[in-house]
Amino acid sequence: MLGIKNSINKNIKSYGYALKGIYMLFEENNFRIQLLAATIAISLGFRLGITADHWLIIIACIGVVLMAEAGNTALEKLCDHLHPQQHEVIGKVKDLSAGAVLIVAFAAAIIGTMVFWQYF
Numbered sequence: 001m002l003g004i005k006n007s008i009n010k011n012i013k014s015y016g017y018a019l020k021g022i023y024m025l026f027e028e029n030n031f032r033i034q035l036l037a038a039t040i041a042i043s044l045g046f047r048l049g050i051t052a053d054h055w056l057i058i059i060a061c062i063g064v065v066l067m068a069e070a071g072n073t074a075l076e077k078l079c080d081h082l083h084p085q086q087h088e089v090i091g092k093v094k095d096l097s098a099g100a101v102l103i104v105a106f107a108a109a110i111i112g113t114m115v116f117w118q119y120f
């Protein structure tokens with residue numbers, strides 16, 4: 001019984017740390033821009049009355065883009081902490097990570113356009 005209680009407490013703590021991470025993301029300019037784009041897409045979804053299938057696609061796109069941005073931010077912070085000085089490899093790691101975000105954001109923009117296009 002105590003084991004289950006400890007396990008639940010540990011879980012709740014973990015969610016707290018995760019929420020702290022999400023809160024930190026709000027300080028990032030790129031994250032705020034992506035959140036604005038997500039808000040516009042969700043508002044458009046309600047306004048156009050899109051189908052449940054289309055909601056799944058839009059929500060999945062938003063989730064993947066925000067997750068990629070969170071990963072990119074975490075990697076940038078780790079790079080800056082491990083190697084605050086300029087280094088070629090650090091630059092490459094940051095560019096690759098930013099590139100990953102750009103790839104999913106671009107794909108999400110295309111998918112979003114294809115979905116919403118059908119309602120106009």
Ligand SMILES: Nc1ncnc2c1ncn2[C@@H]1O[C@H](COP(=O)(O)OP(=O)(O)OP(=O)(O)O)[C@@H](O)[C@H]1O
Nearest residue numbers: 028076083084085086087088090091092094095098
């Ligand atoms: N320590 C470093 N060594 C070499 N190049 C770096 C280093 N730090 C940053 N850069 C280069 O500068 C670019 C911008 O880095 P920066 O850390 O400012 O990220 P950013 O994309 O501006 O993100 P943010 O504005 O969220 O901090 C990187 O993509 C990389 O090319």
